[in-house]
Amino acid sequence: MRHLKILEYALSSLLRRKYKNLSLVAVYAFTVSILASILFLTHALKREAVAVFSDAPDLIVQKVSAGRHDLIPTGYLDSIRTIAGVGDVHPRYWGYYFDAMTQSNFTFLGINENLAGLELVQGRMPAEKGECTIGQGVAQAQFTGVGDQLVLIDSRRRSISFRIVGIFDAASNLLSNDLVLMTQRGLREFFDFPSGRATDIVVEVYNPDEISTVAAKIKKMLPDTRPIAKAELFRTYDSVFNWRSGMMLTLFSAALVAFSILAWDKAAGISGDEKGEIGILKAVGWDIADILELKFWEGIVISLTALLVGLTVAFVHVFLFNAPLLTPVLKGWSVLFPTFRLTPYIDLYQVFVIALLTVTPYVACTVIPSWKAAVTDPEMVMRG
Amino acid sequence: MMEAGLIQAEGVDKIYNRGKPDEIRALTNVSLQIKPGEVVVLKGPSGSGKTSLLSLIGCMARPTSGRVLVRDKDVAKLPERFLTQIRRKTFGFIFQQFNLIRKADVLENIALPLFPCNMTMAETRERAEAILDRFGLSGKRNRKVHRLSGGEQQRVAIARALINNPEVLIADEPTAHLDRKLAEDLAEILSALHRDGKTVIIATHDPFLYDHPFVDRIIVMQDGRIEGVIPS
């Protein structure tokens, strides 16, 4: 009962200084929402990567030459096939293309001629040399649509035009934004691949537990190669986004520090008015513990309100409006930046971390100043 | 237990800022006894130690030496939170300044001493309402205190002092900021409390109060010592 009444008093005491406290809550909620936006966004991207890449190639073998990624001889395919537990082994053909007109980079990918259509494509897959299927980003950069021609300059400075037979849906932007799909033959001709070379090799391994063993065997057999396992792909994404969110949190912790200073100042610089009030409370029979509890409730009211508001704002910002305030930070120099709608992955862990990151400093900042206020001598009130 | 032992001070000294250049000796070897139901006036010029003595009696401060007994319990050495408890249960205070929380409303100001007590919100409210009625403040329960007149503020302060139903009412210069009419109202209230059997201790140098018929005893103070007692 007592606690509720002290909460009641804390509320009316906060209301008595409502402008000051409202501005405090606003700044606090803003800080929370920035931090929460970062966490929500990166977590959602991470989860998306994990969910989407579950069927990614088990093992990719690259050739490394003089420390650089090099085209791999297709002769390696047969060596790899001899390893026990290995299923299908085939080359991948892909590469990058800088489009001078739009100043953007595309990713070219050569596919088998007879690939079935995919769900997230309007139109169809390229079936012969002069056809291509492109991502939304490419289509928008080139102002083209299905049926139009995509004109590209090949390595001999010849302009070659491809007929666009399909465009990826916006829903797949996170995967396909900068893709230009063409047939393998088309791609090899376009980039003028030396015969007997591919970009890298995809290896299927029957038993997922054996992937690293197979990788080790490949590495031993073909020392100039670099096998990349699926688990490493996940790990990369995990660390990229952890690192990224950690980095951004570290940058934005400046905001947190600034806020803590504000909180400290607010709590330490208790006005004469407040000091007088606390003296009166002590004189009419409030104990130090009661006043500390009062201050505790004041802190809880402010931080809880700010936390909940901040979380809500962050959720709306990231998942309903696609994080307009954070995309510049994410986007960087990329000309093609996917407009993606994130799947709202949220778990309690995120909320827990945000709460701890923001509430702990606030509580810590207010405890000593509020104690200083609490020890006011009640006798002071008698003397006026 | 003897009746005599409601409040007792034995050889009490009070020194402020001891050992520092601004050391002040507020009380020297003060002894007195206050019986239940008594109205006692501490009389003396400002700086004679009245307020210091009141705060010691009212468990607001601890003596530098000597003993203060409230119902035979030595309060001089109690930790502060026990002092607070005793203060809350035993004493009601009327301060020279009204010491109200200005921007809070009347009801809240009156209920102030009840917040840290273990009773329900409804009960707290009920008690505050009852005392509001008694002082004719019901109509102003939601008014902010700083919008009230001086007399109303005085009544709020008294109502707050009485809400815990204390045995002892301590008033420090209660008429200092009041005109004659309001002082008479106050005296009326105090004598009513006296009739109810409450102990009242008043520090004042206002003749209107210490010459009032309800006063049982006048303790004359000078330079931190008790100069004499006038039983009236």
Next chain:
Amino acid sequence: MILHPGILALIVGSVLTFAMLLYAAVTGLGILMRWDLQSSSEEQLLMERKTSLISTLINYAFGFQILSLLLFLYTADQLHPQFVGAMCATGTLNANPAGWNVLFLKIILFFASAFWIAVNTLDQRAEDFPLIRPKYTALLFLTPLVGLDLYFQLRYFTGLHPEVITSCCGALFSERGFAIASGLAGLPPRPMMILFYGVLTTNLGITLLCRKTSSGAVRFLLASISVVTFFVGIASIVSFVSIYIYELPSHHCPFDILQQGYAFIGYPIYLTLFGGVFFGTLPGLFYPMKKIATLKELIERSEQRWILLSALLIGSFTALCSWPVVFGHFTLQGYL
């Protein structure tokens, strides 16, 4: 070092807690040196007031300790994909030897701060600060522990190199391993179950006995059996409770039961065990303090509550652990 939000939260929180406790310890040292209840100097008065600040600081620090224990396990669990072979929190903890130190320290701190708060609560209810010296001496030991916790956390997190191959929990908690933890899993379920129920029945029996008599020996016995219960309880969770919950004969991880997939069943299990053990040790711990006149009555009044709470919590713990054993689909037959 992995810049992970959870790690940042843990380190920020631990630094703040340590700073708070450092302040508390310095103040406490002053109190130990100059405390004189008979004096009515302003210094003494200030010290008395500071005790209430320190109570608040430690309450906050303790609150954070509980949260940080959870956060630490959670974060370790979240990080496991970064380590080759790590399949749950165990793998992440193995990635750097300091990991287990942090976990053990956090558990020790959990109990230590809970005891300190119990002592403090009691002390504050007596009129003459009877426990002020032992209390603040204990604080001087508690603070370095928190510092150590911070140090190990920093060492652990800075020493996490995601490339290092860790033995996965399958290997650690399988019979082949050599660490302490794998030794726990190696304990065969059947004898472990007998030991588990034996210890718990004894514990509950002594608890009931405690309610009947006021003998000190019984209280010490309860405290000792509570400590035994703690270790047997943890060992049993690793040895057989976990496999009944996971319904996998080889999965012994004591952390996975905290996850959503198992309906967060780990929280009530650990909470009841920790709580029951804590309240079980209190009567024994406070028995010697009954010599202090101002505390005798207070202790006797609280004691009954502690004993009751201990019995309730240990009882619930037993029920929670037995539930999957008795009602689950999984049987150990054929694996034993």
Next chain:
Amino acid sequence: MKKHRIFLGMTLVECLVLGLLFFYSHTVLETNEKKLIPAKQKMVKYLELTDLSIWTEARYTRHPSQADLFTPFQDFPSAFEHFPAGSILAPGRPADSTTTLQIRR
């Protein structure tokens, strides 16, 4: 003297709003997981994709999992840091370090 009720009520409402948002996210998640995610998984499987197309300015930002530690310096002798993606993107770890470790073991 009802402020505490108002506050508790408001906090509950806030929690409820947040809860509803989370619930909404859950439903979106479910539909996505039923429809979009399998479609995307299929896409990844058929096209053998390995990376998200978020940053397209350099090889190591476009395909973080396929690049190695040297990649940032290979684009151009005095290559610009691709800010901010490049600066806050932990470079891909040399994938073969794990395998070599295993061989050593």
